[in-house]
Amino acid sequence: MIAHLIRSLLQGILVILAVGLIAFSMFRFVGDPVASLAGQESTDADRAELTERLGLNDPFPIQFVRFLAKAAQGDFGISYRQARPVADLLAERLPATVELAVLSALFAFIIGVGLGVYAAINRRGLVANAVMVLSLVGVSLPTFLIGIGLIYLFAVELRWLPSFGRGDVLRFGWWTTGLLTETGRKSLVLPVLTLGFFQLTLIMRLVRAEMLETMRTDYVRFARARGIPERRIQFRHALRNTMVPVVTIVGLQLGSVIAFAIVTETVFQWPGLGALFVNAVQFVDIPVMAAYLMFVAFVFATMNFLTDFVYVLIDPRLKA
């Protein structure tokens, strides 16, 4: 088990190093960092001095190690466009994205598992079939269209919920939250639904398929033969085994939720990391792009590791 976890940790480190290499190459080879920082009226001497000061004359491996060391301390340089430290920009926008991602993952997990179990138990029921057809439509609809549809229904027609921004937020140190104000909570609803919808359909279909598979296994048949009530078999025996692959998928998804938030944040003008990244791509703001990439890689590697860890906790067979 420990060997399993160490292997997973090493894999994560490898991913971060590989992404770090990409991020560093972007810094080094896309655009000209000296030209971006020195301004138009600089002399050749100024530029040479800046090149030396930035360490751009050193060999590639040394520059890479220096980049990694700085990145580990949260130093990603200065945004070309906004002329502020990238780390500050990220820290400012992190709470909005985390709040959105965690809430939508929770929403998708709770509703998705519930609907999946329901659809598996009442396999031939009318409601279950309707839910399955709806989920197929959900997979085919791109996220941004779902967002626009929700805005149209709840913001334009019904006027119940705001269509953009975070509403009023409260500040605790460097963290900001919209959960404690009414406008903040209202502003969260539509983005959370939009971001959670795709995962919800995915989790639901997965839970249903796994549950149907498990209900056919021998141990369920024997449990029935022993006269254990059907509900108890479904929830205590079958669901527990169903959860193993589901937890893996959900864990792996959470990393990509951060990235899918890019689209949701743009639709709802949500002041999070994804919207920052899209802006950075539009204006070729390399330091912000590189930092976001490193951030996603880090979140992804962490989620991967945690998933493996939880996996061991849920499945006692792996403890041996």
Place this chain on the structure above:
Amino acid sequence: MSIASQPGNAEAPKGLLARAWDSDVGYSFRTSPVAIAAAVVTIVIILATTFAGFITPQNPFDAATLNLMDGFTPPGEAGAGSGMKFSLGADSQGRDMYSAILYGSRVSLLIGTASVIFSLLLGVTLGLVAGYIGGQIEALIMRIADIQLSFPAILVALLVFGIARGLIHPSLHEQMTFIVMTVAIGLSNWAQYARTVRASTLVEKRKEYVDAARVIGLRAFPVMIKHVLPNVAGPVLVIATINLALAVLEEATLSFLGVGMPPTQPSLGTLIRVGQQFLFSGEWWILLFPSAALVIIALSINLFGDWLRDALNPRLR
């Protein structure tokens, strides 16, 4: 006397189409209404977008044919400026939405198809090389594929787009967008092909026909292309069909985010991005019709791909 007229050989060999119709896959197609509907819709859309110039009332991106007085004409009504009838309405500049959607779908489908071909070529080549040659090269290719697969396609495409923006001179941005989009979407989807092809190549290369080809002195490359490739191509085609729908949606998403096709040569995503500005002012047709077109295209390709996957899957027969 020709061979065909000899007695005993009277039954002419059937044509390729007839044989396809009689095959298992053909039977499965004939008996699946969903597959037929999806195929018909897909073909109609492809024909309509290909011949868009002949079946639309105007070229929506030739400014000379636009009349500003026609702006915001509701669907089915005649424009105030030109008197032309707009079946799906007109946008803020008097552009016929029906024409704009057909031209936009053409851009979307072209980028989708081109990027699928790009990732297909890249992924199949790398997968063949990894599976057939093995060793360090295989380890390297598959590691890169792992890393790529762990990042969502949309993120990879955004990144490639941003990097290309930085490398290409700003004056060339507009004309290069098509190629940049193709490469960006293609680079974000190759890993799946590489994995599939590598797995089937590992199985195929142990078979006797590969040994035989090697024994007669063929080098690695011809063996891979002429002998192994045809035997690993089946699953790849299924992935390609489903990926076409994904690529069209990915392109639409990128253009919607404002990092794709510019408004001068819009795809469906760009049209939706523009239409979203009129969501609150009541001109619903500028947004609704391009969105519906996108959903119909993605859904019909998806359903067709689903059917193809089931039809070619021997376990489900």
